[in-house]
Amino acid sequence: MRGMPERTLSSRRAFTGRLLSLRVDEVELESGRRATREVVEHPGAVAILAMDGERIAAVRQWRQAASSALLEIPAGTCETGESPIVTAQRELAEECGVTAARWEAGPAFYTAPGFSTELLTLFLATDLSPVDSRPPEDEALERSWLTLPEALAAIDDGTIRDAKSMVGILWLERRLSAPRSA
Amino acid sequence: MRGMPERTLSSRRAFTGRLLSLRVDEVELESGRRATREVVEHPGAVAILAMDGERIAAVRQWRQAASSALLEIPAGTCETGESPIVTAQRELAEECGVTAARWEAGPAFYTAPGFSTELLTLFLATDLSPVDSRPPEDEALERSWLTLPEALAAIDDGTIRDAKSMVGILWLERRLSAPRSA
Numbered sequence: 001m002r003g004m005p006e007r008t009l010s011s012r013r014a015f016t017g018r019l020l021s022l023r024v025d026e027v028e029l030e031s032g033r034r035a036t037r038e039v040v041e042h043p044g045a046v047a048i049l050a051m052d053g054e055r056i057a058a059v060r061q062w063r064q065a066a067s068s069a070l071l072e073i074p075a076g077t078c079e080t081g082e083s084p085i086v087t088a089q090r091e092l093a094e095e096c097g098v099t100a101a102r103w104e105a106g107p108a109f110y111t112a113p114g115f116s117t118e119l120l121t122l123f124l125a126t127d128l129s130p131v132d133s134r135p136p137e138d139e140a141l142e143r144s145w146l147t148l149p150e151a152l153a154a155i156d157d158g159t160i161r162d163a164k165s166m167v168g169i170l171w172l173e174r175r176l177s178a179p180r181s182a
Numbered sequence: 183m184r185g186m187p188e189r190t191l192s193s194r195r196a197f198t199g200r201l202l203s204l205r206v207d208e209v210e211l212e213s214g215r216r217a218t219r220e221v222v223e224h225p226g227a228v229a230i231l232a233m234d235g236e237r238i239a240a241v242r243q244w245r246q247a248a249s250s251a252l253l254e255i256p257a258g259t260c261e262t263g264e265s266p267i268v269t270a271q272r273e274l275a276e277e278c279g280v281t282a283a284r285w286e287a288g289p290a291f292y293t294a295p296g297f298s299t300e301l302l303t304l305f306l307a308t309d310l311s312p313v314d315s316r317p318p319e320d321e322a323l324e325r326s327w328l329t330l331p332e333a334l335a336a337i338d339d340g341t342i343r344d345a346k347s348m349v350g351i352l353w354l355e356r357r358l359s360a361p362r363s364a
Binding site for chain 2: 008014017020022024025029030036037039042045063064065066068069070075077108109110111112113114116119120137140152158161163164166170171174
């Protein structure tokens with residue numbers, strides 16, 4: 001099947017919301033068998049590893065989908081047509097009250113490719129300065145700063161249980177422990 | 183806001199499918215401000231790090247939501263009421279043609295807590311034996327086996343761009359490089 005797509009036979013829009021929409025595709029596999037794919041369409045997102053010396057920015061917020069408050073790295077959803085770096089700069093200021101002089105794009109990945117189009121781009125932000133900013137009005141956030149060992153311990157003990165934050169922190173640890181040449 | 187939930191004022195079911203359903207909640211924040219939360223309900227999932235000596239199992243499959251074929255660790259969705267370990271054992275046999283004598287639960291995490299209830303449990307499976315199994319009929323899978331350095335290189339070069347696989351491989355590297363006492 002190397003790279004061979006499923007052939008889309010039909011596509012039906014089942015929901016259109018403010019953030020998400022959902023479509024139901026009927027597809028045909030190479031074998032000729034047909035299947036249904038429920039696809040959540042998402043505009044894309046960013047997450048930021050903002051390093052202030054030894055500490056990285058974190059936010060704690062209620063997640064309705066998880067029915068709990070989660071500790072995560074700052075993140076946000078792209079506005080329509082917005083480039084990920086612009087989203088990242090806006091979200092870091094709003095959620096953490098800092099701007100960064102240096103930005104570097106890290107890996108981009110699908111958060112849940114079995115059913116969601118969400119592609120998330122990770123950024124590393126350094127040379128931070130405080131900025132006067134208002135948090136988003138429709139989110140209640142608690143800001144905190146963690147050292148990398150604290151963040152790794154929070155993964156180990158289950159305090160951090162958000163995929164993008166785990167990818168980001170584990171990726172950062174690997175990068176800092178074995179820097180590669182440019 | 184420490185741990186304080188948003189108060190759900192109303193909840194409307196907007197879609198019910200075979201895998202997913204979607205609800206729209208109206209919530210009230212502590213500030214009194216109201217907001218809408220679109221929540222994709224998912225039955226939960228598993229992903230497996232199956233180690234055969236130096237190599238870990240991987241599968242390549244078409245992902246309609248990503249419009250591309252992705253290289254991932256084996257994974258699957260829990261049937262209603264199914265415990266994650268049972269899902270993991272079934273999926274590993276179906277997708278990779280092996281069973282494991284030793285199973286260990288790793289971290290559980292939300293793949294996309296901003297909009298999805300999906301909680302994914304990671305398992306480490308070792309002492310593998312081949313089993314005669316048929317792959318799932320509604321998926322076309324290509325099986326492969328990667329050493330850990332190959333899997334890490336695939337993350338670095340963007341060949342692996344699936345969050346659960348990245349969490350799993352980076353978690354495994356950290357675990358193997360710094361084993362903790364039991």
